[in-house]
Amino acid sequence: MDFIWDLLIGPFVDHGFMRRALVACLALSAGSCTVGVFLILRRMSLMGDALAHALLPGAAVGFLLGGLSLPAMSAGGFIAGAATALLSGVVARYTSLREDASFAAAYLTALAVGVMIVSVKGSTVDLMHILFGSILAVDDLSLVLVAATASLTLMGMAAIYRPLVVECFNPGFLAAVGVRGSLYHYAFLALAVLNMVAAFQALGTLMALGLLLLPAVAASFWARQVVTMALVTLPMAAASGVIGLLISYHSSVPSGPAIVLVASLFYIGSLLLGTRDSVRLRFVPPAHLRA
Amino acid sequence: MSAALRLVDVTVAYDRHPAVHHVSVDIPEGACTAVVGPNGAGKSTLLKAMVGLVRQVHGRIEFPDRTRAKIAYLPQQSDVDRTFPISVLDMVLLGRWRGIGAFGTAGPADIHGAVHALEAVGLRGFERRPLSTLSAGQFQRALFARMLLQDAEIILLDEPFNAIDTRTTADLLALVRRWREDRRTVVCVLHDLDQVRAHFPHALLLARELIAAGPTEQALTAANLLRARAMAESWDEAADICHTSEAA
Numbered sequence: 001m002d003f004i005w006d007l008l009i010g011p012f013v014d015h016g017f018m019r020r021a022l023v024a025c026l027a028l029s030a031g032s033c034t035v036g037v038f039l040i041l042r043r044m045s046l047m048g049d050a051l052a053h054a055l056l057p058g059a060a061v062g063f064l065l066g067g068l069s070l071p072a073m074s075a076g077g078f079i080a081g082a083a084t085a086l087l088s089g090v091v092a093r094y095t096s097l098r099e100d101a102s103f104a105a106a107y108l109t110a111l112a113v114g115v116m117i118v119s120v121k122g123s124t125v126d127l128m129h130i131l132f133g134s135i136l137a138v139d140d141l142s143l144v145l146v147a148a149t150a151s152l153t154l155m156g157m158a159a160i161y162r163p164l165v166v167e168c169f170n171p172g173f174l175a176a177v178g179v180r181g182s183l184y185h186y187a188f189l190a191l192a193v194l195n196m197v198a199a200f201q202a203l204g205t206l207m208a209l210g211l212l213l214l215p216a217v218a219a220s221f222w223a224r225q226v227v228t229m230a231l232v233t234l235p236m237a238a239a240s241g242v243i244g245l246l247i248s249y250h251s252s253v254p255s256g257p258a259i260v261l262v263a264s265l266f267y268i269g270s271l272l273l274g275t276r277d278s279v280r281l282r283f284v285p286p287a288h289l290r291a
Numbered sequence: 292m293s294a295a296l297r298l299v300d301v302t303v304a305y306d307r308h309p310a311v312h313h314v315s316v317d318i319p320e321g322a323c324t325a326v327v328g329p330n331g332a333g334k335s336t337l338l339k340a341m342v343g344l345v346r347q348v349h350g351r352i353e354f355p356d357r358t359r360a361k362i363a364y365l366p367q368q369s370d371v372d373r374t375f376p377i378s379v380l381d382m383v384l385l386g387r388w389r390g391i392g393a394f395g396t397a398g399p400a401d402i403h404g405a406v407h408a409l410e411a412v413g414l415r416g417f418e419r420r421p422l423s424t425l426s427a428g429q430f431q432r433a434l435f436a437r438m439l440l441q442d443a444e445i446i447l448l449d450e451p452f453n454a455i456d457t458r459t460t461a462d463l464l465a466l467v468r469r470w471r472e473d474r475r476t477v478v479c480v481l482h483d484l485d486q487v488r489a490h491f492p493h494a495l496l497l498a499r500e501l502i503a504a505g506p507t508e509q510a511l512t513a514a515n516l517l518r519a520r521a522m523a524e525s526w527d528e529a530a531d532i533c534h535t536s537e538a539a
Binding site for chain 2: 159160165168171175177178179224225229
């Protein structure tokens, strides 16, 4: 009994930083499960990754101006991410360059600028901190930020849910009934950037997308509808956070990679065992029905 | 006969080369009009211009008797992501968008209407099926069900029977006939001239410019069809700037 307590509960009871990290992870999961599902449905998984990298120069400028201060770095990250999304969207819309190419161009530029800024003005330790995050340094202020992001995301996604669904699966219909689908697209991108900003403190800009995307990818092997996908995503994201934190605590590894790796395990498990299009169903197909 | 839709000197150009060139025509109210013409004649472009999906339209497109036209439009290649996890019923319910909008709730009347529309296109019992499980013909039927629900006064169809089996085509043509009996205005791009002669009293022959418009027998004469076919399909890279003005 003591063993289990020390393994699973004790770390959170004994240490304030673990409690804060736990709450941050759970709030992140709540907010990001909807965003992750839509990133997949919009086939924007890799673009989301590009966006996450694009936070770096903003966070770096924030770091230059305010040191390792969360509000400064977050604001900078949000501005950089939103600007990247907007600029590459505009380039894709008004030139013949496709959106993936314009995203790639924008984020590579942003990543290079970010690394330059941090290397010139900061130390390697700072760069590592921004790239890989440190959830164990989450303070009360970051908690408020993460919680506010989660609330805003859930409310925002509820507000734009239906137009966003139609914009995903039949944008031409939306245009034909006179609705500007791009508005909802950009609102969604803004929420996605917001979630990555909230996540990068904990997971770093390189892996900010991990907790957003991996559980949603895993959920696509279990659920058939948008809502059920989001509902399956939530517990997997939360469990990834908790288990990742415990692994990080007990074996003294960085929390970001630990959390993302647990999420990857959920993904691999779902890929193998899921109820939809999984490897299991390929090798052991269930018997077919009469009609 | 009054006009549901009036095109006044409409020109639509892609890369400065006109796809539709100085077309002026009235689409009769409450009738079925077929749009016929060779490849690249601007038929799809004309429909898109009517819905307002192409910008840069020169000339005017008017709806004489309406302040706000209720138009339903079925594109040639619909951009529907058929793998998207959504049920057939939800897809069809989108036809009520103007009533429900982004935030409203589909009431029992809406759902009843959607089920009824599905029955009318021969998809009874498909409500809960995911969209991804439909065949091409069933999917086209579902799109027609959505248009039934849209309850539009003007219905624009762009080659709705391409790669659709004869049975489905016959069923869907029966729906078009019903729209005609309801005195709705239907504009349909078609290739099959026999289909046009059998089901569409009015025709509009387009070859970038308007060749003929009017009752089908008078519009689709052998001479007119020959003139339409003579249209050069390729662009003339050295073409001059067109100075035809509206007054001309």
